[in-house]
Structure formats: structure tokens, C-alpha cells
Amino acid sequence: MSLMDKMLALDQRIIFALMFIALAFPILSPVILPMNIQQYSRDSFEFADSIPSGSVVLIEGGLGAATYPQGGPGLEVQIVHLLSKDIKLVFFSIGTETAAWTVTAIDNALAKLPSGVAAENGVNWVHMGYVPGGESGVAAFANDIRSVKTEDHFGTPIGQIPLMSDINKASDFAALFWWGGSEGSIPFGIRQIVTPFGVPMTGMCTTNEVPNYTPYINSGQMIGIIGGVRGSAEYEYLMGMPGLALGQAMATNFGGLLWALLVVLGNVLYFVARREGGAK
Amino acid sequence: MDSFLLGLIAGSFVSIGAYSVLIGDNPLSKFTENLYMGILGGFIFATNWNYVRTSAINPVLQGNYIFVVAVILCVMLFSRLKIEWLWLSRYPVAVTVGAGLGLAIRTSVMADFLGQINATVLPLNNINNLVMIVGTVTAAAYFIFTAQMEGPYKYVNQTGRIFLLAAFGVTYGQTVSFRFELVIGRLVDMLRPEVALYTYAMLLLVALGLGYGYYTKKIKWYSGR
Secondary structure, three states, rough: OOHHHHHOOOOOOHHHHHHHHHHHHHHHHOOOOOOOHHHHHHHHHHHHHHHOOEEEHHHHEEOOOOOOHHHHHHHHHHHHHHHHHHEEEEEOOOOOOHHHHHHHHHHHHHOOOOOOOOOOOOOEEEEEEEOOOOHHHHHHHHHHHHOOOOOOOOOOHHHHHHHHHHOOOHHHHOOEEEEEEEEHHHHHHHHHHHHHHHHOEEEEOHHHHHHHHHHHHHOOOOEEEEEEHHHHHHHHHOOOOOOOOHHHHHHHHHHHHHHHHHHHHHHHHHHHHHHHOOOO | OHHHHHHHHHHHHHHHHHHHHOOOHHHHHHHHHHHHHHHHHHHHHHHHHHHHHHHHHHHHOOOOOOOOHHHHHHHHHHHHHHHHHHHHHHHHHHHHHHHHHHHHHHHHHHHHHHHHHHOOOOOOOOHHHHHHHHHHHHHHHHHHOOOOOHHHHHHHHHHHHHHHHHHHHHHHHHHHHHHHHHHHHHHHOOOOOHHHHHHHHHHHHHHHHHHHHHHOOOOOOOOOO
């Protein structure tokens, strides 16, 4: 068997091992490659930055165990960003697991807050917790929060939460930040909150879902989108708070380079073999 | 050892177990899959039960009897556990699907049709707009299956196919990148300085265990490429 035949019949486990090394190496020995900020991420950041102090905004926390490493760092930085501007935050989640991870994001963000920034639970932020029912749940929550939730995630009755005293429907919010992860739920926000109530929205989704939602940006229904770990890294960069996402984005670059190399190599070998009458 | 570190070590172990499926189906990968399903199933049940308790049962106990309907519908869902009563569970499912569909359709026309059509009505004053208009029209025209592939339509169809292939390529690339990010997310925790040693030790143990299993043919060797 020639070297070319061996390469074309390469055991995929060797590729897995090479990919593991390519992804692990930048984590063990951090390398920072040059990075451009995507317009969608810049738009998301600038939109958050333009919200007036004292406003109340709604945040859907849809990151789970698998997607938190990608979106979590970005969500944490956005929480810091908004709280630093004295913007009040109301969180909710449409998943059971994601409601718990939203608490992690809030805790991590509070730990990063500069001293002197007010961040009292119930006053500056509140986590309304899990809202079941998917899109129907979002619609009910948007129309009448008290019909869906009687207490927040930590069991405090809604009547005892100062931040919620004048808030009961989607039109009470100045903006919506939909951190959907891989829930595929961004259209829920557009259909049930943006379209009927006219609340401006930015989104976050995993990298693979970005092409699905860019049409909503082109149509003006969504202002920007933070795509995967790169979007989070860009938010960190724009905030001047480099963190976990930036390191992960570099590891993605290394994996991407190896993957592109393998795709090119595989195609070249395939066409050479076909010319020689080998491959079919 | 604090609970956070213990969680990281446990996470590292089950991640290695889950990834071991890459070298072939084996008892460790099966164990981690079942462990995950069990824990997640229990967590989802407990969270949803808590929601039903606070949002439906408590209001009923406080005299708000309209929520009795919700509780009855909720109980009816469990009737599918007994085959003779399965038909009862179709009613709450029908209510859920009907309500969801109605709510989604209510604004879909604006959000998913008119909004998207408006977005393609653009002035032809730059290359981006031109690409957007040509791409939208030709890609939509590609799905006209009743037209003959001849005359000008043939070129419209071929152009649409090129745009669709480009879109599929972008989606494929993004999907590959997403998979990298999933692995990297785990690796970041598994290779933390305080956990890395445990990770390497577990990798070694798993490799030895699987190697022994494959060598003694107690585990079937993966036959794929």
C-alpha cells in the first residue's frame, strides 16, 4: 500500500488524537493570535452600552452545561457591563438546567464587579427562574409575568421583590438580551416579545446557529448577535476584560487550522488518486 | 477537598468516559451516558414538579380554583404510563400543541415572512445588497420543481444552487467550529492546574482498562474507520 493509499485510509482515531492535541495545546500554552471584532458583536455591545441608566432590561439565560463555556464568559461580562451602568436586570430561563446555570453566571459576574457597583438581589437584579412551556411559556411571561411566576428562582414571593413592583409585562422592559445558547429559542423572543411589544433585542447563540439568525439582523428585528465563544471573546475584548473566552477562541483557531488543512489534504489526495485511477 | 474541586474531578472523569466512545463503544462510555440521562431526568422532573407545586397547586390551596384545570391536565399527562388510559394523555398534549401553535402563528406572519421579505427589498447601490437580492431570488427559484430545466430558468436554477451550496458550506464550517468549542469548553476545566493531574491519571487508567478489555476481547474493538 502506497503512502497516499495509507493517508486516504487513515484511521479516524488518529485524526481525533491530532485534533485533541491541537485543541489542548493552546489551553496549556496560551497563544494570542490577531483577532478582528465582528460587526454583529460590536452592534450587540454598542446597543447594551446605549441603554440609559436606571432602565430595566430582560435577560433570557439559556446556557447549559455544554454551552456555558462558550456563552458564559460573554454573559458574565454583559452582566458586569449593565450593572456598572446602573441598569436593572430581570433574568428568566426556559430550561430547567439553564435556570441553574444562569445563577452561576450571575454569581461569577458579581464576583467580577468593580467595587462600589450596586448589585443587590431584588433591587438591582432578580432571577425569575424557570418558565416552562417553550414558546407558549414565553408568550405568557411576556403578557403577564404574575400569571406564570409567583416567586423568583430562590423562592422569594414576587410581591416582596422591589424591582418587580412596577414590572409585569414585556413592554415594561427597555431591551431584551436573549442568551439562547443552543436552545434554538431566539425566534421565541422575536415572535413573542419583539414583534408584539416592540422591545429591541440582541441575541447570543452557539456558532453553528449564527447563520440561522442573521436574517433577523438584516431585517432589523434583532440588533446584533454574539456567536459562540468568539462572540463572547469579542465582548470581553470590547469591555477590556479579557478572560476565559479569549483563550478558548484561540484554541478554536488552532482546531480550525488543522481541520482546514485536513480538508485540503484529503481533497488533494482524493483528486490525485482519482487521476491515477485509484479512488472512486 | 472542597466540593468545587470534587465536582471538577468528577466532571473530568465522566468527560473522559463520554469521549472514550471515540475509540469504540465500551462499558465506560455506556455508564457515563446512562449516568447523564439519569441525573438529567431526575433534575428535570424535580424542577418541573416544583413549578407545578408553586404555580398551580399552591394557588388552588389558596382558593384560586381556576388552577384546578391546570392540575387536572397535568395529572392526565401521567395517564400514558398505563396503556389502557393512554388516550387520556392526548387531551393535555392537544391543549399544549394547540396553544403553542396558535401563539406562534399569531406573530409568525410578521416575524418570519413579512419581516424577511422587507429585508430583501433593498436599493441596488452596493455589492452586498446585490448579492442578497440575487441570492434570495435564485435560491427560492431553485425549489420550483414544476419548471423545466431549460431557457433562462436553467441559469437561475444553477445560480440558486451555487448560493445554497455556499450557505451549506458556511453552516458546515460553523458546525465544525461549534463542536471544537464544546470540546474546548470541557478541556478548559479538565486541564486546570488543580485538576490536570487527576485528568492525566484517569486518562491513563481508562486507556489501560480499555486496552486490557480489547486485548482480552472482553470489549469488542471498534470496526469503523
